[in-house]
Amino acid sequence: MAHDTVEKTPVTLLGLGAMGTALARTWLAAGHPLTVWNRTPARATALAAEGAVAADTAAEAVAANTLVVVCLLDDASVGDVLADADLTGRDLVNLTTSTPAQARARAEWARERGARYLDGGIMAVPVMVGVPEAGGHILYSGSPELFERHRRTLGVPVGTTYVGEDAGFAALHDVALLSAMYGMFAGSAHAFALIRKEDIDPAAFASLLGDWLTAMAPAVHQTAGQLRSGDYTEGVVSHLGMQVAGIPTFLSTAEQQGVSAELLSPYFELMRRRLAQGSGEEGLTGVIDLLLR
DSSP: OHHHHHHTOOEEEEOOSHHHHHHHHHHHHTTOOEEEEOSSHHHHHHHHTTTOEEOSSHHHHHHHOSEEEEOOSSHHHHHHHTTTOOOTTOEEEEOSOOOHHHHHHHHHHHHHTTOEEEEEEEESOGGGTTOGGGOOEEEEEEOHHHHHHHHHHHTTTSEEEEEESSTTHHHHHHHHHHHHHHHHHHHHHHHHHHHTTSSOOHHHHHHHHHHHHHHHTTHHHHHHHHHHHOOTTTTOSSOHHHHHHTHHHHHHHHHHTTOOOTTTHHHHHHHHHHHHTTOTTSOSTHHHHHHOO
């Protein structure tokens, strides 16, 4: 019975873009009383037909429930939308994409207004919301007590992962993970460009590429272990000296295929710089230190 009670915790949701609407529908489907508000009233009206209460103003929506979830365009929008709302005693969960510094400042802003605060980084796209097998989740940071209080309610749309008491950690993890994703996309784009003009089926190549990336993914754990120990030679199979020696082959192949190497060249340059420091027996972990300012 306790589980049912938690699942039906009333929720206020501000922001009904594609993600906000997806979140709203999963809470409604799970039986949560839901109050919604959006700058474009028609979106709230559509959800009212599905059982939500559409508030006329953001302040009215905030007053309706203790748990207030915000999913807006940017950090500035959060301040604007909540400017006239009384946040005293509210549990404010901010799922708006922001920087770590903005999240920390927003946490202090909320505290000064009498609210408890959690920041969230959404690691999902709308079609993944409400589909557990899709693997989407939201990273949360801030008050651990607040997270535990609402963990099961927040976990209705997608999974939850708590990453620390520092309010900026969810945003930091979000951007760090997405940065790795874009790096993977960049490497994949270069790989597809290399075969683009050849009589090679992209779908067949994609199968090989996907398997290869999956096989390489565990390397992140070796990197983490080396960063923790400080020994960048630990467990290295393909050392930096050998990898730098192979760079001309990559650049020559790109040139022969009529492909720009601009996606790979910056990383290759960092590898060369690290090797020049006399770290030839290391793997690639030392490149990370070159990125720090």
